[in-house]
Amino acid sequence: MTARAQELSVSLSDNISTIQRFLETNKLPSLSIEQDVPFQYQANPDFTRPRDAAVLACKELLSLLTGAFGTLTSQTTAENANTQAICRFKIAESFPDKQESATFDEIADRCGLPEPEVRRIIRASLPSYIFREKSRGTVTHTAASRLLATFPLMRQWIETTGAEIHPAALKVADAIEKWPGSEEPNHTGYNIANNTTDNAFIHMSKQPGRAEKFAAAMTLFSNGPGYAPTHLVDNYPWDRHSSGTIVDVGGSHGEYSIPIAQKFSSIQRVIVQDLPHVIEQAGATAPADLQDRVTFMAHDFFQPQPVKGADVYLLRWILHDWPDTYATRILCGLVPALEKSSKVVIHEYIVPEPGQTPTVQDQTLRIFDTSMRALTNGKEREARDWKKLFAEADDRFKIEEMWTPERSSLGIIVVGWDASAV
Template sequence: MTSNTTSSRIAELAGIISNAVSKIQGVLTEKGLPQPSFDEDSKYVLPAEAPVVEAQGQALDAAGELYDLLLDPFTLLFRHGGHNNMVCQQVITRFRIADQVPPGGQRSFGEIAKSIDLNEQSVTRVLRHAMTMRIFCEPTPGMVAHTNISKLLQTRHVHDWMTVAIEEMWPAAMKTVDAMQKWPGSQEPNETAFTLSNNTTVSIYDMMAANPQRAQRFGGAMVAYASSPSVDIAHLIDSYDWASLGDAAQVIDIGGGTGAVAKQLAEQFSGLQVLVQDIAPVVDGAEADIPATLKDRVKFMAHDLFSPQEISADVYVLRWVLHNWADKYAIMILRALVPILKSGMRILINEMCMPEPGTVALSREKDLRAMDLDMGAVFNSHERNIGQWRNLLAEADPRFELRSVIQPPGSILAIIEVDWDVLCSPLGNQ
């Protein structure tokens, strides 16, 4: 690329950013929404509307490309190495430094160091690096205060999420290549980078079952992640025509945990009966958190998703279930539904439908592909694109027919609608 072309490109990028920000600002102003800010008490969220999501992607991609173009290649390569970021975040989470800074107040580096029994120089260098990522700020020399990002770490589930990222995912990531070499092409959940990083021969499921404290922390991390706007249950509730199921329709949420989806479905659609199926330790006592007005329509049942389904329903929901499993096991989960399925029954798979390269904003694609790497490192599974979903369904049983894929604006999860076609021959696929 010539210098003239580069100069033209950086000017073009500046224009893209300006236009995209103007569109976003117009929506925020029109709706009277909070402005983006790093202020400690700022809780802004951009609205998940198609024009805003599109403009956000344009602005982020253009800003990212402009940032990269303004660096020399070696510096850019250095910036992509994130190990120093992880080090400072590990210190912050392990010593709960966010709890050491009072909301709305300040505390010196020295006071923080004394409270957590670390050297002041170490604390200062770590926190000043964190501040370059907007985690904490230094309003006056030597004093530490919160940004909205650091303050968020005072929330238990968010702290769990960051701790899992640092103490579970990071060590596994460092063993990813070793696992690829040791078990090439493996689909087994106990032949993973996570297995190697824990020096064990068991899967993450068995590891967590044997360590309740780690399991509780991992569960807290999932609660935090599930609260992200990009995976909000509202996308599933609002983007599918549940009302078309009619009165008294039966929905079964397989792997539905403690009923988060079930509660929202029952609240918004008074005709739905929702049964939540999950393993016994998860569903035991879960009905206690269901409002009295919903208890007659939200029920729980212990069920192993690999066991044949015995309860008939109009719709079976699999939200964030299949991506935890390699194709070998995802096929077994789908086949477990076959004995009960009849014409007109439907399956809704609420999972990522990975985009083809270059078809979505690069900033979004980067996040999705990072998640795909995480699934490989921990579960030996992967996120699937539309072709892979079709192949998975066909391998499980040719009577599974992919009807539609709905991609709600602002959501990283698609709604993959699958019909059961009794006219298609199952021969050779059972």
């Protein structure tokens, strides 16, 4: 049996050839992103039929290549609206036990929605490869719908994206117009969408469970390809800090520093710092066999760092939450604690220049950048942005290495401290 991906590639090739013959027959230039097909030809069935078939082949092939994770995390706002409904009303979980297929009536009975509503939501999701309707009225799981049914974190991500990120992103242009050039974290699309003067994190924290739900949803990418702790654990020489101390600044529950402590038993102390309400919950998460080496400390990273002379101050996905003005303050907060042997290790995106990375990856990076701008005026930074940020914070910071390990989505930036500089 021919693999589906091969069938799609053949279909794509055949339809592109048909389109090219149409263009040549009508003395039109080849398809190009610089020049569109003239409007009067775009309604011609000899063009639209192969074009639509090619587009559908591209969409399905993209879904196959990126998998269920990529399919669900790259949705448009309209797609997300239907997927939110699937999550909210537990439609993907409402199949009879251990069955891969169910009728609309069976799903409706289990999720509590009227059958016409269930049918409408599911059929709106079919073009996004969430469910399949192989025979009239009978729905079958796809990899994406099965992931929604079995992976609660993905459901949280979908709902949080729809509730927090998309409304804020749609107001970015309004925020730019209202506060031109602002680097304040409360001059954002989120502020306009939520009618608040608080920054996003403070505003969420005032509503029980909202900040926790947002934080939990963001951990989805720790489970996704390219974001797992192993990329940080295996690609920095932690063993050079034997008998030393690592401070995980803004480290939440230690999802990244605890694996470092587990692999490198010679590291004497790992201190996970975060705000008091986070630390209250995080203290019980360290494995019993690490409790003599891993501790939790309440600390606001805008204040001076209280742990002096640590070997490494780790900031993982912290600075992208903040505009340069505030990211600089976070780095300046480290200065009183630094010694000549101290390293600052940043684990974040190092956004490549356009054309230096595959388009799909570049699109993901730009989506993240827009999302951070929408929420807090934060940003994903290119190499030159990182250099500028450290130079503005203190010219004694010296970037020693900056690279993105193979198969990792996030880069590693190693920064030394020139204690002799004045």
